[in-house]
Amino acid sequence: MPRLIAAPGCLTAQRAGLALVLCGRPTRPVAGPRTELRLASPYRQDLAVHEPLAILALLDELCPGALFSGDPERRAGQQKLIGQAVLADARLTEVTNAANHRDLDIAVHLLRDAMLRIERCFANRGALPVLDAQDAVVAPLIWRMMLLDRHHRTHLCLGLDRIMAQAARLSQLPGADTVLDDAAAGCFLAQLPPGAVIGLPEDNRPDWAPALGPAGRVQHLSARPGRKSKTLIPARNANALSQPSPPAPHDGQLDAVAEKLRLIRITSQQRRYPGRATPRLPSRPAVIRLMSNVVGALYPRHYGPAGLDAQLADTFVAQTLRSVRQRLSDQLELEWLLQPDDEQLACRRRARAAADAFLAGLPQIRDLHDTDINAAFQGDPSARSLDEIVLCFPGIAAILRHRIAHSLYGLGAPMLARIMAEHSHSQSGIDIHPGAKIGPACFIDHGTGVVIGETAVIGRNVRIYQQVTLGAKRFESDGEGGLVKGRPRHPLVGDDVVIYAGATILGRIEIGKGAIIGGGVWLTDSVPPGAVVTQAKPSLNGTTT
Structure with a gap:
């Protein structure tokens, strides 16, 4: 019989406990300094496993087919979703540790982004799928988010209906209540750092409901029910507008121009679409x-x-x-x-x-x-x-x-x-190329003349002022006169960077976290984190300092 040793409030312990429930071997975890799964053996020393995925793999060996599918493709999909849940763990930690409203706002949205991806995977499993390792991994995570929603009004679970339904199904299995119980809930909530924004008194806590959905006072439509919209073009004229008007007499010169344009157009189209319509x-x-x-x-x-x-x-x-x-x-x-x-x-x-x-x-x-x-x-x-x-x-x-x-x-x-x-x-x-990657909390102030290139990458909480260019320094040639396309050639801008008006930043260079780029700067070299880059200061005698 496997024995589960659980550290207080540990996600891995809860996931292993739910995995044991799915394997038909529910057990009450034993408190310990660290989480591990022990297997007693009469022939050798007890086997202890600590890593989360290793615990799941070991339980799957003990109960084949209970946690992972035997189909390699489905098994790979299960493991991929488990990896996404691990990313969501880190996002949840950012939420609970946020020290100010800005960091909490970003962390809440990044966590929801990760969970919405998982929700999409759950949607592809069907109406009532068989509970498996994915549910055992995700259920404790959604359970924590529900606790935060209930006690701190974070609205983290908004729109995660399928995940919540699966978590509810799992929690109703015999033995699951020993894993996700009131004692575990109190332990999790007690672990919130004292200075975390999410743990502030209720009157000082931000309300995220307006930010996560349409809100506002009740308004009234100006149009009355049953009122017909006006027809802008009378029906008798609609066909006339769609048909070309007959040529005016004595327009032979214009007809010749139209014929030349037709020949040029046909030639161009045949060159672009050879052998097809x-x-x-x-x-x-x-x-x-x-x-x-x-x-x-x-x-x-x-x-x-x-x-x-x-x-x-x-x-x-x-x-x-x-x-x-x-x-x-x-x-x-x-x-x-x-x-x-x-x-x-x-x-x-x-x-x-x-x-x-x-x-x-x-x-x-x-x-x-x-x-x-x-x-x-x-x-x-x-x-x-x-x-x-x-x-x-x-x-x-x-x-x-x-x-x-x-x-x-x-x-x-x-x-x-x-x-x-x-x-x-x-x-x-x-001017922002649609290929540019822009992180959360990006603020372009004023904005006129800003240019952001295709392969630019902008981190979180970046502020950009007008006339800023994030461009390419040079364009590589393929040796035959054409340009090499698709290669990274624009800047990488780290988190919390401020770029003031008129700055020109060119090439695949990196602007470190927290750096400040002054107005009018021409920059083609990387900048370390926290640096301040300004242009030379003019002096009255015509020299610069």
Whole structure:
């Protein structure tokens, strides 16, 4: 019979205890200085295992098929999800140890981002899957998050319905109550550091509910039920507008120009699409409308229909997402059909899957962008409210649209992403390539003239002012006159960096954590953490110091 030695409040001990329950060998853990699983043997010294994955592997050997699947592909998926749970452990530690509101805000959203990824994996398992090692690993984590929600109003479990349902199923098995009981809950809550923001008295604790979903006072729609919308173009004229007007007489010269343009167009198309019909292109207006619809679904109170009643916001969002899914799938299919070897049926299936994946990632985009809004509020003394920031700040608008475009870029749709990015550029004056990776709590203040290149990587809590360039120093050639594409060539900006107006930072260099880059600086070399870089100071006699 395995014997479980458990350190106080240890995640590994709870996971091992639940794994024993799933193996049909529930046991009450014995308190000890460190967590280990002991197996008694009459022939040799007791076998003690300490590592979490090693404990699970050993229990799986004792009870084959109870924790891991025998199918190699499914087993690899189980182990991958367990690895994601380990990452979420670190995020939860950041939440419980946060020493100020800014760090807590970032930690909450990063933890939710990790858990939403796990939620997506749980969604692929079916309605009532067999409980296995994944549940044993994730259940203690979601249990801790539920405790924080109950006692500290953190709203960490918002939207994690499948994980919570599986955790509830596991907790109802005989013997599970000895692992996740009141004593364990008290031990976990007592471990919160005294200076942690999450452990402050209730009146000093931040309320995260508004940041994690639409909120506001009840409003009323200006439109009355049953009221018909106006028809902008009469039906009798609609067909006339869609048909080209007949040529005017004596336009032979214009006909000759049109014929020359037709020949040039055909030649160009044959060169780009040899041996096949000219494919249709994605619609720029349609893609821009899609981005606007997604923004409205993320922030319906700010960018939804005028006067949207708060009680109707959920209906509006659901209807918008259904419309976006079909239209986005159509545009993705058009982009991928531009490739010479892609078949229409394969592109259509891929487009539908990608559209679903994009929509599934919207909660993470919303969570991440809320950190940008809070960073702007904390970093700009002129900001009077979060609503003002969402509605008025060009840097915040540009970051949100970048996060939407970046999601599509990651799904293999660079053209649609670039259309969105360039439209945002035209509206805000901020040029961010959709391939750039931007961490949480990014604040672009003022913003006009900011340029961020394709392979730039920006850490968390970074502040950037107007006219800043994160660009490439040089472009490598392939030896035949063409440029080498896709290689990293833009800066790496660490956490908590401030870059003041007019700074130009070029090449694959690293700006260390907490560094300050002064205004007007031209920088092509890496900067160590905490450094302050400024340009030379002018003096009255014409020399510099």
